[in-house]
Amino acid sequence: MATSTAKTVDEYLQSLPDARRAVVSAVRELVNRHLPGGYVETMSWGMICWEIPLSRYPTTYNKQPLSYVALAAQKQYYALYLTTCHDNSAQDVVLRNAYADAGKRLDMGKSCLRFKALEDLLPDVIGAVIASTPVDAYIAHYEASRARK
Incomplete structure (x- = not known):
């Protein structure tokens, strides 16, 4: 995975x-x-990240902000990490069904949507997935996932 040493998004x-x-x-x-509202854009993990700052939610398992979405230009593709799209979550089902209905190939891992061009994306669907989880709901989901372990 290609990562950047840039300290800011502009850099x-x-x-x-x-x-x-x-x-x-x-x-x-x-x-x-x-x-x-409530997520902040930063550079983290060598890519652009949108996350919940530690000032809002400091009790993460790794002492790092909770990442919600991330974006990176990899060597052979781009990667959009949609952390709510995993394990047949509602957002995952919506995304997969939309790609199937559009007749587009979905190249996706656990939460990483890989694409080679903007035309590979369904912007309205991706926008809806991103808009679907307010900070408080994401924190509740995170806490529930940690309680199961």
Whole structure:
């Protein structure tokens, strides 16, 4: 996995070739347009992350902010990490069904949607997935997942 040493989102974007910067910038704008209040955009884990700051929720298992969405330009593709799309979650089902209905190939791991071009994405569906989980709901989901362990 390609990671960046950039300290800021602007620095990260400037490090990308023009064509890749355009794609990442467009997806970043999509995320920011649909992001519920309370998440903050940062550089973390070598990519652009939208997360719950420790000042809002400090009791994470690894003492790191809870990551909600992340975006990176990898060597062969782009990766959009949608942490609520896992294990047949409601968001995962919506995303998979929308791609099937659109006749588009969905290249997705546990929560990583891999794509090679903007045309591979369904922006309205992805925007709805991103908008679907307010901070308090994400914290409740996180706490419930930790209680099961």
